[in-house]
Amino acid sequence: MSYSNILSTYKSGITTITVNRPKKLNALNKETISELHEAFKVADADRETQVIIVTGSGDKAFVAGADISEFADFSGEEGAELAAKGQEILFNFIENLSTPVIAAVNGFALGGGLELAMACHFRVASNNAKMGLPEVSLGVIPGYGGTQRLPQLIGKGRAMEMIMTAGMIDANNALNYGLVNHITIQAELLSFCESIANKIMRNSPVAIGKAIQAVNANYKTAVDGYQVEIEAFGACFDTEDFKEGTSAFLQKRKANFPGA
Known part of the structure; x- marks a missing residue:
């Protein structure tokens, strides 16, 4: 299947889905969210795919947030609809897939990017990764599950601080907080995730x-x-x-x- 904003490749039981908008630091727009939904749906239905890895193209960003230009003029009703639809077709959808999903966080994972990573079943980060939910600096809050999943993963107090300060944490803090399971150098990130996937694939x-x-x-x-x-x-x-x-x-x- 051909996509405009993502790549999907299969090898040896693993489907790797890559957000491919490097000039936009892989920011999520409506089309990308729709394509991600379709790619995850296809991979989950494929009996040959036993593990899905999601990452971003380039060496700077996993996903550096949502494409703000798409919703800067939205009304309250339109904003609520945007969040509801996004949660339904992508973030909640990923969380509830029966196929394990690993986020390979290669660089910035901000806003919707961190929310995408948190919707995955667990996360591995490159040592240059930076993570945060900066939405309050734009006068809005995380709308793709960030206020719910971040406290579940790292605790209420730390989540409140990250959200209210709109600050970023590095990979080491993310590991200490329990936000990611492992850190590796960027050049070995995908191969490290694949090694975990191979362990998963030994099981039922x-x-x-x-x-x-x-x-x-x-x-x-x-x-x-x-x-x-x-x-x-x-x-x-x-x-x-x-x-x-x-x-x-x-x-x-x-x-x-x-x-x-």
Whole structure:
């Protein structure tokens, strides 16, 4: 499939989606958000894809925010619609995919860029990465889930400070805060993410999808995460992956999961 603002490539079980607007520091506009939705949808439906990595083109930015020129003249109603649609088709969509998504944060991840990274299941940063939510410096607040996911990841106090100061943190602080899982040099960022992806791909894709569902349930209002876990645990017993995994364990061999 051909895209104007992103690249999507597949190799050995991994689909890598790259935001490709380097002259705009990979800023998100409506078209890019729509293309990202489509690329993630296609990758998630592809049985050959077991892990998705998302990154930005060039060596300066993962995604340096939203394209402000698109909404500078919006009314309140239009702004709310922009946030609602963006959350639905991209940020919440990514968070709830059954295919694991790793954000390879290569440089600036600001505003909508950090919100994109936080929607992924976990994050790896290059050592030159800078992250922040600068929206209040523009007279607005994060609208793509930033006020919700940042406190979940780093705690309320640190999130409040980052949002209210509109400041950036570097990769080391992001690691200390728990915002990213690992730091590596930029030249090795994708290969490092691929090495983690290869570890993930040794395991049952069905069970991983169920685990994502159960973990996410803990952060949903009026949802009993323990009950979701119980039901997902039970559902695993009816899968071919469970039969293969337990048989392989008892037979002392490597499992070959069918993904069903």
